[in-house]
Structure formats: structure tokens, C-alpha cells
Amino acid sequence: MLKVGIIGLGGIARSHCDSIAHLDNVQVVAVADLFEEKRQEYMDKYDIPKGYQTHHELLKDDEIDAVAVVLGHQLHHQLTVDACNAGKHVLVEKPMALSLDQCDAMIEAAANNDVKLMVGLSQHFYPTSVKAKEILDSGELGPLITAIAYMSKNWNYAGRRPQYRSRYHGGGMWLTNGIHVVDRLSWVMASQAVSVSASIGTRAHYQAADDSATAFIRYKNGLAGTAIAVGYAEGAPTFECQVICANGTLRFSQHGEKFVKVGKGEEWRDVPFADTPTEMYNEWKAFAEAIEQNIEVPTHGEYARHIMDILFSAEKSSLTGREVMLGNGPGWQTQTSGSPTTIHHGWI
Numbered sequence: 001m002l003k004v005g006i007i008g009l010g011g012i013a014r015s016h017c018d019s020i021a022h023l024d025n026v027q028v029v030a031v032a033d034l035f036e037e038k039r040q041e042y043m044d045k046y047d048i049p050k051g052y053q054t055h056h057e058l059l060k061d062d063e064i065d066a067v068a069v070v071l072g073h074q075l076h077h078q079l080t081v082d083a084c085n086a087g088k089h090v091l092v093e094k095p096m097a098l099s100l101d102q103c104d105a106m107i108e109a110a111a112n113n114d115v116k117l118m119v120g121l122s123q124h125f126y127p128t129s130v131k132a133k134e135i136l137d138s139g140e141l142g143p144l145i146t147a148i149a150y151m152s153k154n155w156n157y158a159g160r161r162p163q164y165r166s167r168y169h170g171g172g173m174w175l176t177n178g179i180h181v182v183d184r185l186s187w188v189m190a191s192q193a194v195s196v197s198a199s200i201g202t203r204a205h206y207q208a209a210d211d212s213a214t215a216f217i218r219y220k221n222g223l224a225g226t227a228i229a230v231g232y233a234e235g236a237p238t239f240e241c242q243v244i245c246a247n248g249t250l251r252f253s254q255h256g257e258k259f260v261k262v263g264k265g266e267e268w269r270d271v272p273f274a275d276t277p278t279e280m281y282n283e284w285k286a287f288a289e290a291i292e293q294n295i296e297v298p299t300h301g302e303y304a305r306h307i308m309d310i311l312f313s314a315e316k317s318s319l320t321g322r323e324v325m326l327g328n329g330p331g332w333q334t335q336t337s338g339s340p341t342t343i344h345h346g347w348i
Helices: 013-018 035-044 055-059 074-087 100-112 129-136 171-190 282-292 301-320
Strands: 004-005 026-032 051-052 066-069 089-093 117-121 144-154 193-201 212-219 224-234 241-245 248-254 260-264 267-270
Touching: 004 013, 004 055, 004 282, 013 026, 013 035, 013 267, 013 282, 026 035, 026 055, 051 055, 055 066, 055 074, 055 260, 066 074, 074 100, 074 129, 089 282, 100 301, 117 301, 129 171, 129 241, 129 248, 129 260, 144 171, 144 260, 171 212, 171 224, 171 241, 171 301, 193 301, 212 301
Parallel strands: 004 026, 004 066, 026 051, 066 089, 089 117, 144 224
Antiparallel strands: 144 241, 193 212, 212 224, 241 248, 248 260, 260 267
């Protein structure tokens, strides 16, 4: 049984707790939050025995094997490093951190303490995404040619907490939701990005962060794709990913309309997929499996760092008006952990 502590009890913590409740081999045994009423709410609702005011107190609990870090973006780095140094496995929410230096420190802390570090790129694990990747990996549609990933949604400015309306704290549409688009795109492209050219701006709201972005990303396999993330003030949403291959086309979406469709013979057909009880079910299942079997987690630190490199490089491109080579240059990234990998949910 993997015993978990949840650090931070904002809205997304409910999704984590709901998903864990559907797994027989994972249990939430403690929560940490500054506000007593919030701790009590979660302890009552999910039958959690222990509550702590700070993450420092929670990390001293020897019963806890792993923690979920689900606080604000600006807190991911320090809390993850603290948890790794306490010998806990970590699932940290996206975005991984606010700089590549912070990402590197998180990866180093996990390696030094021999614990797993997984970043909660949740759309990587949606049943629709998993099915779409399964279709691509089967070779049924032939070689991939290009792809476009969208997330256009209401930014919900009035209900958005101040730190998420400030780029200084890691807010804005691009880091908050664009990361999902870039993750989805990079996963289906089955390659690592080499450069990005982007236009990012604040066009629909008065805030100190962006609300719209379009990025053209070149990959090391010679292909290119487009990531579009818009937080509009008024409109209708789209969350679709479109993939064009040599012998067919593919469309999939989890939110708004929920579907996986394959295009052949000039028509689209719906493809059935195995749904999950919650959207984070596969994510937590994979995290627990990696710890239990001592294999590498799917969205590990190096992969998540690469996604952050794309996001940061896109911001630089938007400021300079030029295509930006990613920080890792033309050299391929390689696995550093030396751990076996899962055969069920590899990122390539």
C-alpha cells in the first residue's frame, strides 16, 4: 500500500483525492495546509486520519511514502526539494517550476535521495490521449506528418487567484494551460523539440501575465507542429488535438466534446476507448506502479524539464521575434536514471 500525503488543499487537490479513492493500492494518510478548516474538510470528506499545518511537519511523518505537491506554481521547486530530501517520492503538479535551474535542482534532489519524481502532466494520462497514442504507436495511420494541439477556454479572470494572473509567480495561460498543449503535442510527435517560434501576449484581459499563445515547434525527427493556448474573455471552448499521418488522420479531445476519431476514406469514425473513473486515475496508477516495481515514472523530471524548456524558449522567441533553439541544443536527451521503463505508457 502506497501511503500518500497531500501538500496544499486548493481545488485540484480534490481531483487527486478522488482518483486515489479508486485505487486499492494507494491511500491518503495525511494532508498539510495552513488553514485548519480546509484540513478538516478534506479529512472528513476522504476519511484522512492526519492533518498538518505545514509541509515540514508532514514530511517528518515516517508513515508517508510519497507526497503530492499541489500548491501554487512558485512553490513547486522548494517543496519538491524538501520532500525529496526527506526521502519521499514526489508527484508535483504542473508546471514543474519557474526556471530550468529550479527544474535541475528538483531532478538532482530526487536522484541524490533515490526517490521517484513525477510531474503531473495530467492530459498525458487521459483515456482519450492514451487511446490516441495507442493508435499512433500501432502504425495503423503510417508515418506522422504534422499535428496541431489546441486549448482555447474561458480564462475565468474573476475567479482566477492573483498569483495565477502574474507571470512573476508563474501564472498566465501559457504556463498554466499551454503546458498541457505542448505536452500533448510533443507526446504525439514522438520526438524532442529542437526549436520554437512563438507569439505570446495579453490580449483579452488586464493582468500581468499572458492570456494567449501560438507556438510553432520543430522536432528532432524533422517534423513540426503547432501549439495554441488561448484564455479568452468570451467564446466557446476547444481542447482538440489533430494529427495528420501519411495513411490517415486522427482527432481526440477529453474536455468539451469527448472523443477519439480516425479519418480514412474521406470520413471520420469514432473509436471506442476504455474510460476511467476519474481523469487522474491513470496518472496515480502509473505513479504507484513505478514506485512498487522500481521503474521510471512516465512523466519524469527530465521529460517535464524538456517541456518547460519549450515553454520558456517560446517566451524568449515572442520577445525577440526570432526562432529560438532550445537550451539542450541539437544533442538528444538520454535517460539518466538507469531504471527499467514501463511497457504500458512510455512517452515515445
